[in-house]
Amino acid sequence: MxxxxxxxxxxxxxxxxxxxxxxxxxxxxxxxxxxxxxxxxxxxxxxxxxxENKAEIFNALHADLHEPFIRHILADLETDSDHPVLQLRDLMIQLLQNLAEDPNKQQVMRLFLNCDYSGVLAPFKERHKASKRESLALFEAYFKRAQDKGKLDAQADPEILTLTFHCFLKGLLTEYINSDIIDLKSHTKPLINQLFQGLKTIHMQP
CATH class of the missing domain: 1.10.10.60 (Homeodomain-like)
Known part of the structure; x- marks a missing residue:
């Protein structure tokens, strides 16, 4: 058949x-x-x-993890929120809570968080870095949009805010994947709210 x-x-x-x-x-x-x-x-x-080979399988796993993430952000950016920074906060809470309910996605993420990209995986290192830069550019779009709407201090640097946000997420995910310190189901909302409360205190306009 x-x-x-x-x-x-x-x-x-x-x-x-x-x-x-x-x-x-x-x-x-x-x-x-x-x-x-x-x-x-x-x-x-x-x-x-x-x-074609085992490395292509590895790369396909990365694409299956990254591409839906990008599509989700792009769809969210189509919404013209009154407060883009809070929109980003709510999106991250949703995505992290979804991750907490998806053991397979957690396994895949663990592979990439702990990957050293040696040997046959070396050629994929730059490709995956490019994917990360794509994600960062989308995060930065939220902060730039917030400035355009007067919801973020004009003196704030969207690039630095994006890198701060990225490092926070990377640390949170690394602890969640590799230890039992973080429980995404119970910790996601208070941790993300704490981060954005700090941004609000320093940079955000009412």
């Missing part, structure tokens, strides 16, 4: 999920395509039909 588009997509997702499980248990370099195929319940040929 000929496979449908849905069947093909499901096979691809099964392969990616199998890769996450194996990379998480064994590490990227100790995982073989045979391991991934066996876990996914497909042939090695099926893996090659979707992906």
């Amino acid at each position: 000929r496979k449908t588009k849905e069947d093909t997509q499901k096979t691809r997702q099964d392969i990616l999920q199998a890769a996450v499980e194996n990379f998480s248990k064994k590490g990227f370099f100790n995982t073989s395509l045979n391991d991934i195929a066996k876990t996914a319940g497909v042939t090695r040929g099926a893996v090659y039909w979707h992906f």
Whole structure:
């Protein structure tokens, strides 16, 4: 029987999920395509039909994590909020709480937070840095829009605010993924509110 588009997509997702499980248990370099195929319940040929090699699977996992995130932000930016900084605050609370409910996404994020990009993964380092720069540019758009609306001090530097926000999120996610200090379900809202309260005290207009 000929496979449908849905069947093909499901096979691809099964392969990616199998890769996450194996990379998480064994590490990227100790995982073989045979391991991934066996876990996914497909042939090695099926893996090659979707992906050229193991590194391409790794890159696909990054795309599947990053691209929906970007689409979510772009959709949010289409809303003309009266207070863009608070709009960003609410978006981050929503995204982090969604992450707390998605164990698979947590596994994928752990892979990238702890990745050293050595060996065959080295060529992807710049690609993934470019994705990060894309995210930062979108975050900065909220702060620039807030200045345009008079909701953010004209002397505030949107780039510095964006980097501050990014470093805060990176630290929060690193602690959440690699330790038991942070519980996103209970800590997300008060932590994000604390950060934005600091921004409000220093830079934000009523």
